[in-house]
Amino acid sequence: MPRPDTAPSDRRRFLALAAAAAGGVVSLPNQLMALAPPMPFVTDPGTPEEALAALMAGNRRFVDGAITAPNRNLARLREIALKQTPFAAILGCADSRVPLELLFDQGFGDLFVVRNAGNVVTSEEIASLEFGTLVLGARLLMVLGHSSCGAVKATIAGDPVPGQISTLYQHIQPAVDAARGNLDDAIRENIRLQALLLRESSPVVKGLVKEGKLLVAGGVFDLATGVVTAVAI
Numbered sequence: 001m002p003r004p005d006t007a008p009s010d011r012r013r014f015l016a017l018a019a020a021a022a023g024g025v026v027s028l029p030n031q032l033m034a035l036a037p038p039m040p041f042v043t044d045p046g047t048p049e050e051a052l053a054a055l056m057a058g059n060r061r062f063v064d065g066a067i068t069a070p071n072r073n074l075a076r077l078r079e080i081a082l083k084q085t086p087f088a089a090i091l092g093c094a095d096s097r098v099p100l101e102l103l104f105d106q107g108f109g110d111l112f113v114v115r116n117a118g119n120v121v122t123s124e125e126i127a128s129l130e131f132g133t134l135v136l137g138a139r140l141l142m143v144l145g146h147s148s149c150g151a152v153k154a155t156i157a158g159d160p161v162p163g164q165i166s167t168l169y170q171h172i173q174p175a176v177d178a179a180r181g182n183l184d185d186a187i188r189e190n191i192r193l194q195a196l197l198l199r200e201s202s203p204v205v206k207g208l209v210k211e212g213k214l215l216v217a218g219g220v221f222d223l224a225t226g227v228v229t230a231v232a233i
Contacts, residue, residue, distance in 0.1 A: 044087060048215030051087045051140035058105035059228045071107025079109075086112040088140040089132035091194065093119045098146050098221055103228070112138050118151030118190065119143055120171035121197045130204040133214055141205065141214055143195040144228070145187050146221040152176070152186050191218045191231045199233065 045054040061067050089112040092100050100106075100113050112132035114125050121143075132138045145152075154161065155172040172186075175193050179185035198205055199216040208214035218231035 044085075045139070048139045048213070051138075052142075052215055052217055055088055055104050055106075055140065055142070056228065059103060059226075061105045062103050063226045067105045069107070070105065071110055072101075076108045084109050084112075084136060086110055086132065086136055086138050088112070088142060089129050089136075089138035090114070090142045090144055091119050091121065091125055091129060091198070092144045093117060093146055093149060093151070095146060095150070097223055098144070100144070103221060103226060112136055116168075117165075118149065118155075118168050118172050119145050119194060120151075120168060120190075121194045121201075122171070126198065126202050126205075129198065130202055133208055134204050139214060140217065141198065142217045142219060143191050143198065143231075144219050144221060145191040145231075147184070147187065147223045149183075149187050149190075152190060153183060156181055156183060156186060188220055188231050191220060192233060194218075195231070195233045 045051045086109060088110070090100055092098060092113060092115045094115045094117045100111055100115075104111070112129075114128045114132075116122075116125065129141060133141055151168050152172055152175070154165070155169045155176050158169070160166075171194075172190050175190035176186045178189045178193075195216055195218040199209060200206060205214065205216065209216060216233060218233050219228045220231055221228050
């Protein structure tokens with residue numbers, strides 16, 4: 001789809017957000033968000049920084065209650081039925097309260113999403129995200145966790161659990177150890193460590209980052225406010 005026309009002031013704000021996003025996911029204070037007009041919806045962002053800015057602009061619209069619900073009709077689905085070109089790939093938590101297309105105000109074909117409890121990196125997740133970035137061309141790779149994460153809580157508690165649930169703990173335990181059992185700190189540290197693992201352990205991801213074709217970012221979604229804030233990688 002072609003990039004829609006935007007007013008010059010909107011375009012300048014978007015580019016400023018893209019510049020800020022180059023250093024990580026950004027979040028504006030609620031007071032400033034209330035004063036500024038909603039960020040425009042931009043299709044097909046061309047650079048990794050613009051991809052991150054587009055994602056965060058969508059979250060801004062979601063928080064402001066100014067969602068555009070783009071690309072969410074049957075016509076869009078038919079348009080991309082034979083080929084998908086998502087601009088961002090996301091490793092997120094499987095939690096039912098974190099629907100990624102909704103909280104980033106995106107639609108069919110915009111995001112390549114991999115989810116599991118605790119947003120942890122395994123060989124299967126790496127393979128899927130390598131496909132989403134190298135083959136499908138996503139220019140942003142984000143690890144997104146959320147507040148009150150049950151998988152992190154369970155790892156901190158360390159109680160016996162049925163089935164294979166405890167197999168998640170080995171992936172999250174390093175973050176819990178680093179955070180000394182503090183839940184919020186452990187959630188953020190888990191996001192950071194998983195993003196680092198993706199960036200450094202996958203030759204595909206590492207190569208795309210080195211070539212300037214991909215940005216790896218981290219963010220945490222607040223269940224109370226809907227805001228995605230930065231987790232520095």
